[in-house]
Amino acid sequence: MKxxxxxxxxxxxxxxxxxxxxxTLLKDWENRxxxxxxxxxxxxxxxxxVYIAEAFREDAADAKENKAPIVxxxxxx
Numbered sequence: 903m904k905x906x907x908x909x910x911x912x913x914x915x916x917x918x919x920x921x922x923x924x925x926t927l928l929k930d931w932e933n934r935x936x937x938x939x940x941x942x943x944x945x946x947x948x949x950x951x952v953y954i955a956e957a958f959r960e961d962a963a964d965a966k967e968n969k970a971p972i973v974x975x976x977x978x979x
Contacts, residue, residue, distance in 0.1 A: 904960075908953045915949055916942040
């Protein structure tokens with residue numbers, strides 16, 4: 903479910919950011935296409951960062967839940 907959610911975000915967020923910046927905030931700027939593209943690229947990086955952070959958080963939660971008994975050479979340490 904998370905992969906599908908972030909896939910949809912990866913598609914919608916940059917495109918909507920581009921058009922939002924291009925048609926509203928940067929309407930009177932000379933290079934609005936370039937700056938709107940930079941904004942979209944920034945949003946792609948933010949979505950990727952949030953996905954990676956969520957993956958690490960999920961792995962940490964799984965590690966706490968699946969506490970296996972210490973055996974073998976690790977038991978001696």
